[in-house]
Amino acid sequence: MLHAKGSLLTIDVSDRSTSTTDIGGVLSQFIGGRGIATKLAHDRIPFDADPLGPKNRVYISAGPLQQSQMSFTGRMNMTGLSPLTDGLLSTNAGGYLSRNFVRSGHSVVEIIGASDELLAIHITDEGVEFEEVPDLAQATVPEVTDAMNERHKLQSENLVTIGPAGENLVRFACPITYDSRAFGRGGLGAVLGSKNVKTISFRGDSEPPVEIDEDVQSKLHREAATTDDMMKRQGTTSGTEFINDNFSLPTRYFSEQSFEHVEDIGGDAVEEKKFKKEACSVCAFACKLPTKDEDRGIVTEGPEFETVFSFGSNCGIGDIVDVMQSNELCDIYGMDTISCGNSVAAYLAAHDEFGNAERVHELVEKIAYRNDEGDLLAEGVNRAHDELGVENFTVKGMEFAAHDGRAIHGQGLSYAVANRGADHMYSTMLGLEYDGEINPEGTAGKAEVLIEQENHHAIRDSGIFCAFSGDYFTKEQKETIFEAEYDELLTVGSRVIELERHFNNQRGMDADEDRLPYDLPDLQESIQEYYELRGWNDNGTVPESNVDGFVTADD
Structure with missing residues (x-):
């Protein structure tokens, strides 16, 4: 069975030591990515570990397809014990990180311990370097990218970074790569924050060889490049109106199941703001959504459908530019838009403020820095709902996605x-x-x-x-x-x-x-x-x- 090639690199940030382990045998059983990371996490994280304590571990892993040139493979996996759900969790992100990661020569990187100082970790095929970065405390994701570029010529596609939300242990903080691609669910950004790891970079020239059928690769690439797919124009927002009209679009903190302003935040509204094509590494499908609004000076990537729901209909917001702004704030502060938007929506429900976009943006910033009421909302709906006096719309502590189980x-x-x-x-x-x-x-x-x-x-x-x-x-x-x-x-x-x-x-x-x-x-x-x-x-x-x-x- 095809599986990833490359070693396990373990980095202990407590004493800044590293080691490598041959994991070929376990890779053959678990392929790579989420599979190998889940197996390692299951065996190596103590069952009684505190998600925000030094015994938790974070696994960043690639699969064998990241060692190919095939479309639809520009993704990476991250696994750890979630501070949001208190259980083992994997999440993945697109962008351009994956090829830089595998060129470092490893299939999995394991981060253990906790550092006394805020660190940047630089991983290459020649070794690991630790850089103390106290000047980047509370820096946003783009600010970290700018600093790493100036100091080391590292670009956003080389980096996995946490924003202020990760440092402040927001339970749904997420690591960001390429400045806008999130390891979105479950709060692993807070786990890196608990370890005092601000950013991790990857580069090298030691990509392990993996043989993959060339005919299949070519066919997929050709179809990805030539197909006329609505996803290329509107991403996941292409189904917004269909779902609203035929099934259910949760609205105003799940109290309603359709949104009267759906046309103002759906696929056509997003496409109108899209200004160029964007993709993930080696992918010809190009379904990403770089958007901007000239009047308000907002440039972001997205929003995708889940963000249209969480910061749009579920907050009672019917202006796509307001949703774009919420999306951008989450990217620069490093937060999951689904959990963050639902937490904000719960607050709006408790205070009868649906539709107040200015308040929404204020709350997003307060959550990232745990200021005032943002400190409660940074705990997520499961831990905040009693104090807010709203229903607990979560499962296992994770906030709901848009696709409403009451309808499907x-x-x-x-x-x-x-x-x-x-x-x-x-x-x-x-x-x-x-x-x-x-x-x-x-x-x-x-x-x-x-x-x-x-x-x-x-x-x-x-x-x-x-x-x-x-x-x-x-x-x-x-x-x-x-x-x-x-x-x-x-x-x-x-x-x-x-x-x-x-x-x-x-x-x-x-x-x-x-x-x-x-x-x-x-x-x-x-x-x-x-x-x-x-x-x-x-x-x-x-x-x-x-x-x-x-x-x-x-x-």
């Missing part, structure tokens, strides 16, 4: 059982329900489909290939590329899901966390069916026998 019930089931919580990318049952491949009504009989989706997405995030490649990267092509039968790949994906769940079980999480803040038809029966099909216990825990026997990095 398979996606609701996915939110309930997903190890990551209420995140739409864990299984994307939503796509099957929007397209009519399965009936959006009810959860009965959907557990088997959900399991295949979860397993597939674990492989996607281990490979790593983009979620937007689905219409172009066929099952047969995956078998050719990965040199394995599709069912064999799904088995690897299942291992990843089980390791995540097993780790969380050891932290006391079980079926009690697999719940929603609303009722769905047959939900409890469908959750039990999900456990049974997975071979798990009735209380949502993984039998020890299911995770025994995997090769470890130390074998």
Whole structure:
């Protein structure tokens, strides 16, 4: 089976030491990306670790496809113990980091310990250098990029950086690469902040060789370049009006399910502000959304659909430029737009301030610096809702994505059982329900489909290939590329899901966390069916026998 090549680089920022480990054996079982990082995290992070303590670890990892020149592969994975969900979590980002990362000669970089001083870590194929950067304390992401460029000729595509939100331990702070591409969900930016790591750079000339079928690569690249896809013009916002009109667009902190100003924040509104094409590394699909508004002097990348929801409809904001500004603030401060927008929306609900864009932007800044009411909101909805006096719209502590499980019930089931919580990318049952491949009504009989989706997405995030490649990267092509039968790949994906769940079980999480803040038809029966099909216990825990026997990095 195709897998990433390259060593594990461990960096202990407590004493500024490094070591490398050959992990070829475990890579052969877990491919790379999310798979290898999950296995390492499961084995190396103590089950009782504090997410913001020195025993937590952060894993940055590539898959074998980052060692190719194939479209849809400009992505990277990051894994660690989440300060938002208190469980093991992986997240990924696009941009141009991946090729610089693999050229450093490593497949995984592990950050452990905690530094006494704010650090920049510079990783090349010749070694690791530590740079104390006290002058960059509370600097924004673009300010760090400017400083690294001036000092070391490093560009945004070489860097993973936290903004003020990460330093201030905002629970949904995220690392940023390319100044606007976020490792978005779960708060791993706060974990780097707890370790006093401001930025990490990657460069080198030691890309390990990986042989990938040239015909498949060429076909994917050609189709990515020539297809007439609405995503190239409007990104994920292309479906905003369709979802609002036919399903549900959560509005005013989930109190309504359609937004009367949807046309002012949807795909056409975003396309009107788009001023050039943008892509990820070596990808010909070019679906990114550089936007600007001349009148207000706002230039950003996006917003994508989730940000249109979180800072648009859910905050009662009907002006795309206001949403663009919220998007840009989150990028420069280093925060997940979904969790941040929902936290702001919860505040607006509590104070009857929906539609107040000026207040929204003020709150985003206050959250990043934990000033005044921003200190409470920086904890996220799960920890703030009681004091705010609003309903807790989270699962496992993670704020909901836009695709409303009250309307597409398979996606609701996915939110309930997903190890990551209420995140739409864990299984994307939503796509099957929007397209009519399965009936959006009810959860009965959907557990088997959900399991295949979860397993597939674990492989996607281990490979790593983009979620937007689905219409172009066929099952047969995956078998050719990965040199394995599709069912064999799904088995690897299942291992990843089980390791995540097993780790969380050891932290006391079980079926009690697999719940929603609303009722769905047959939900409890469908959750039990999900456990049974997975071979798990009735209380949502993984039998020890299911995770025994995997090769470890130390074998």
